[in-house]
Amino acid sequence: MSYNILICDDEKDIVSALKIYLEAEGYRTFAAANGREALAILDREDIHLVLLDIMMPVMDGVSALAKLREFSNVPVILLTAKSEDTDKVLGLNVGADDYVTKPFNPVELQARVRSQLRRYLHLGGGAVRESVISIGAVTLDDGSKTVSVDGEPVSLTPREYEILKLLMQNPGRVFHPRDLYRKVWNEEPYGAESTVAVHIRHLREKLEIDPANPRYIKAVWGQGYKISEK
Amino acid sequence: MKKLYGSFAAKLIAVILLCVLALGFTLSFIGTVQVYGGNVFSSGYQSFLYRMVGNKAEGMINEIGWSITRGTKPENASHYSGLQIRVLDGRGQELYSDFEGAEIILEITRSFSPDYSLYSVGENEYEFSDGETTVAPRPTFAPATPTPSAASDMPATEEPEETEEVWVVSLLPSGETQQFPSEGEARDWLRQHEITVTGYVLAEQPEQSAFETQIYQAQLLYSWRHDFLWCAILCFLLGILVFIFLLCAAGHRKGTEKIVPSYVEKIPFDVFTLLIIAAIAIFMTPILAGFDWPEILFALIPCILLIGLSFLLWCLSFAVRVKLGTLWSGCLLVRFFRWLRRGVTAVFRNLPILWKWGLGLAAAAFIDLIFRMNAVWSQNRTAFFWLLFWLLIAGVTLYAVLAFRRLRLGAKEIASGNMNYSIDEKNLVLDFNDHAHDLNHIRDGLNEAVEQRMKSERFRTELITNVSHDIKTPLTSIVNYVDLLQKEEPKTEKQQEYLEVLSRQSAKLKKLIEDLIEASKASTGNLSVDLQPCDLSILLDQTAGEYGEKLENAGLELVLQKPETPVTVQADGRHLWRVFDNLLNNIVKYAMPGTRVYLSLQEQAGEARVTFRNISREPLNLSAQELTERFVQGDASRHSDGNGLGLAIAMSLMKLQKGDLEIEVDGDLFKVSLRFPKG
Numbered sequence: 001m002s003y004n005i006l007i008c009d010d011e012k013d014i015v016s017a018l019k020i021y022l023e024a025e026g027y028r029t030f031a032a033a034n035g036r037e038a039l040a041i042l043d044r045e046d047i048h049l050v051l052l053d054i055m056m057p058v059m060d061g062v063s064a065l066a067k068l069r070e071f072s073n074v075p076v077i078l079l080t081a082k083s084e085d086t087d088k089v090l091g092l093n094v095g096a097d098d099y100v101t102k103p104f105n106p107v108e109l110q111a112r113v114r115s116q117l118r119r120y121l122h123l124g125g126g127a128v129r130e131s132v133i134s135i136g137a138v139t140l141d142d143g144s145k146t147v148s149v150d151g152e153p154v155s156l157t158p159r160e161y162e163i164l165k166l167l168m169q170n171p172g173r174v175f176h177p178r179d180l181y182r183k184v185w186n187e188e189p190y191g192a193e194s195t196v197a198v199h200i201r202h203l204r205e206k207l208e209i210d211p212a213n214p215r216y217i218k219a220v221w222g223q224g225y226k227i228s229e230k
Numbered sequence: 231m232k233k234l235y236g237s238f239a240a241k242l243i244a245v246i247l248l249c250v251l252a253l254g255f256t257l258s259f260i261g262t263v264q265v266y267g268g269n270v271f272s273s274g275y276q277s278f279l280y281r282m283v284g285n286k287a288e289g290m291i292n293e294i295g296w297s298i299t300r301g302t303k304p305e306n307a308s309h310y311s312g313l314q315i316r317v318l319d320g321r322g323q324e325l326y327s328d329f330e331g332a333e334i335i336l337e338i339t340r341s342f343s344p345d346y347s348l349y350s351v352g353e354n355e356y357e358f359s360d361g362e363t364t365v366a367p368r369p370t371f372a373p374a375t376p377t378p379s380a381a382s383d384m385p386a387t388e389e390p391e392e393t394e395e396v397w398v399v400s401l402l403p404s405g406e407t408q409q410f411p412s413e414g415e416a417r418d419w420l421r422q423h424e425i426t427v428t429g430y431v432l433a434e435q436p437e438q439s440a441f442e443t444q445i446y447q448a449q450l451l452y453s454w455r456h457d458f459l460w461c462a463i464l465c466f467l468l469g470i471l472v473f474i475f476l477l478c479a480a481g482h483r484k485g486t487e488k489i490v491p492s493y494v495e496k497i498p499f500d501v502f503t504l505l506i507i508a509a510i511a512i513f514m515t516p517i518l519a520g521f522d523w524p525e526i527l528f529a530l531i532p533c534i535l536l537i538g539l540s541f542l543l544w545c546l547s548f549a550v551r552v553k554l555g556t557l558w559s560g561c562l563l564v565r566f567f568r569w570l571r572r573g574v575t576a577v578f579r580n581l582p583i584l585w586k587w588g589l590g591l592a593a594a595a596f597i598d599l600i601f602r603m604n605a606v607w608s609q610n611r612t613a614f615f616w617l618l619f620w621l622l623i624a625g626v627t628l629y630a631v632l633a634f635r636r637l638r639l640g641a642k643e644i645a646s647g648n649m650n651y652s653i654d655e656k657n658l659v660l661d662f663n664d665h666a667h668d669l670n671h672i673r674d675g676l677n678e679a680v681e682q683r684m685k686s687e688r689f690r691t692e693l694i695t696n697v698s699h700d701i702k703t704p705l706t707s708i709v710n711y712v713d714l715l716q717k718e719e720p721k722t723e724k725q726q727e728y729l730e731v732l733s734r735q736s737a738k739l740k741k742l743i744e745d746l747i748e749a750s751k752a753s754t755g756n757l758s759v760d761l762q763p764c765d766l767s768i769l770l771d772q773t774a775g776e777y778g779e780k781l782e783n784a785g786l787e788l789v790l791q792k793p794e795t796p797v798t799v800q801a802d803g804r805h806l807w808r809v810f811d812n813l814l815n816n817i818v819k820y821a822m823p824g825t826r827v828y829l830s831l832q833e834q835a836g837e838a839r840v841t842f843r844n845i846s847r848e849p850l851n852l853s854a855q856e857l858t859e860r861f862v863q864g865d866a867s868r869h870s871d872g873n874g875l876g877l878a879i880a881m882s883l884m885k886l887q888k889g890d891l892e893i894e895v896d897g898d899l900f901k902v903s904l905r906f907p908k909g
Contacts, residue, residue, distance in 0.1 A: 017711060103705040106709075106713050194774035197771055221803030221810075223762075223764065
């Protein structure tokens with residue numbers, strides 16, 4: 001099945017490049033040069049995902065997104081040159097599902113598109129079992145001892161799995177590396193706290209699309225680690 | 231009315247009218263005083279007539295009285311028609327009378343004593359009837375020869391007695407002489423020789439009588455008495471009106487709304503006033519010199535008119551000056567004092583402050599000296615003034631101290647960066663005021679400079695951010711198409727090589743732009759900083775975990791040195807991580823492979839310190855300061871990765887978190903210390 005992706009950017013070259021990448025993945029693409037065109041196409045076509053630039057003439061991305069959210073909950077990934085935190089927060093608050101800052105890595109973009117489509121189309125209303133914990137795209141099934149991201153299984157070492165389980169059981173709570181070590185290794189961490197940091201890094205590399213900008217497993221610098229969405 | 235103000239003719243008429251009114255007022259006022267002076271309404275016409283007629287009648291009676299005492303027979307004395315007389319002697323016996331008991335308007339009685347001389351032999355003092363007393367040479371009586379000198383011109387000294395006094399009276403015209411043993415008896419005898427003359431002015435005067443004119447005048451004036459009063463009041467009120475009109479009109483000219491000064495106003499007011507006073511004084515002299523009727527009419531009226539006109543001139547000039555507002559400034563004296571004050575102030579102001587205080591102190595010392603010297607001579611009186619003087623000195627000193635305090639506080643506020651603080655210049659004088667003014671000026675200048683700088687910083691940040699955003703869009707295309715090209719097959723080896731360069735350089739450009747934005751934001755403080763407790767020892771562990779592998783790949787060995795106890799500081803974790811990230815990135819790039827990298831944490835008095843130490847691969851030929859300056863890299867490292875912004879960003883971020891970053895270069899040892907203040 002091919003999915004319809006709407007690419008909305010006023011820069012033609014970027015639109016063409018995105019088309020090439022996405023069509024190589026087997027998606028059908030539609031192009032719009034501004035927010036108004038994008039809304040028109042959304043109205044006409046059955047679109048499964050929108051890539052939306054923020055700074056555009058006629059109607060900018062944030063206004064278009066606000067309009068779009070009035071009638072559709074199609075996944076929207078913001079493309080933005082602005083990298084300030086406030087801009088990201090604004091975009092996410094208005095209703096975006098993800099954002100990519102320009103200049104973006106094409107591979108990363110492809111991964112994010114895949115992730116959003118999977119979640120939107122396959123994991124919409126999965127039955128929640130007792131032993132299953134989900135945070136964002138990350139799902140941990142304690143029964144089968146498996147972890148998946150956007151439905152794709154991920155293989156973890158037992159320590160990594162234990163750390164992830166502990167974090168996911170307490171979303172938002174900041175764990176001191178020493179506490180993590182005590183609970184996972186079951187021994188006193190005589191100067192071995194940096195081991196925890198190494199495991200966290202590995203975990204991030206396996207779960208996150210962009211490990212340098214993690215969405216889930218976050219370091220609270222000088223305090224510890226936590227898991228949270230956004 | 232406004233038109234009349236400007237008309238010269240109207241003013242001239244008003245002046246003449248005023249003169250006439252003044253004259254009318256003066257005359258009617260004199261008339262009123264004449265008539266009313268006798269209090270006509272209470273004692274009536276009789277009293278007034280008495281004053282009008284009495285003078286003349288009295289003169290006549292005197293003339294008659296005197297001529298009788300000098301020996302004229304009463305019946306031969308002068309007679310006047312309309313006046314009848316009765317003469318009595320000292321004993322009350324009638325000597326003569328032609329009074330027939332007719333109706334009279336006036337009765338005047340006068341007594342006359344004859345000319346006499348009275349003296350006592352013992353006292354040798356003479357008294358004459360005119361009251362004159364003279365001391366005569368004492369008659370010499372020789373005890374051996376008691377015979378008096380025949381040449382004695384004192385007829386009363388026939389019987390000189392040593393012990394008994396003899397009073398001698400002689401009446402002059404007749405030469406009748408009497409002797410008495412005492413003065414009282416002599417005076418009694420004299421009184422018997424007095425005569426009393428009573429004059430009666432008849433009510434019905436005969437034709438051609440001596441009192442005809444007086445009675446006529448009296449009747450006339452009396453019948454006019456109300457007219458005089460009304461005339462005086464009318465003249466006075468009208469005069470006031472005309473005077474007010476002149477005051478209002480003064481200074482107005484035809485064809486202009488403005489007040490025009492005349493030549494008179496060119497004269498300074500005080501000089502002008504003196505001139506007017508002098509003029510009035512000159513015109514007063516003839517009045518004071520005194521004139522008899524009727525010359526007085528010819529002297530008095532012009533004089534009074536001239537005095538009045540002078541006074542009017544003064545009043546009008548006064549009015550014009552008040553309207554012009556030059557009354558005080560026009561005074562020579564005021565001008566002089568102002569000039570003097572300005573001069574003194576200018577001299578005093580321009581004196582150097584040292585001279586000012588020196589002179590002030592010298593003056594104070596001098597006054598004090600005078601008081602002390604004075605105190606030697608007099609006691610209590612000066613002590614009070616001395617106290618006052620010292621209170622004054624204390625007041626001045628206190629004022630100076632308070633003023634200085636105000637300046638000091640203001641300067642302190644401004645120095646500490648309170649740019650809204652304004653030093654109150656009120657109540658400050660001389661140098662204090664100048665100083666306050668200067669300080670406020672400095673504050674304004676600083677304010678402006680700071681604002682200017684903030685503005686330019688903000689502008690720069692915005693420029694960098696906006697330009698960077700605009701660069702990002704084309705860069706996105708470059709990155710994407712380079713990537714697409716790399717996927718195109720087949721490629722020659724060279725194509726492959728070139729594409730790799732493009733890919734590497736575009737990635738570098740991307741990093742550069744991101745760093746640039748961050749650097750500009752961090753250096754202008756355009757980032758939100760959320761200071762929270764942060765355990766540095768945890769951060770070191772986290773860093774080791776993140777960077778362990780990278781360092782190993784670069785052939786570096788990380789050595790962590792930290793205390794067992796947590797070291798908590800106030801910091802923003804994200805920014806702090808960015809600092810660590812940048813520093814370790816630099817170490818990975820520039821450290822000599824095969825060496826150790828020391829990352830140590832110490833807690834010292836009042837601060838926590840994290841030190842990064844590594845051995846540089848290339849010789850470091852730049853100073854520590856140059857290294858932190860943006861875009862500066864070791865020359866030898868120019869060709870390698872990195873853009874030199876890392877250190878600058880780290881420095882700015884540390885400053886934002888109230889910490890500090892220090893760089894030390896010692897040969898190839900490169901050392902960065904992060905300092906966090908504690909508590």
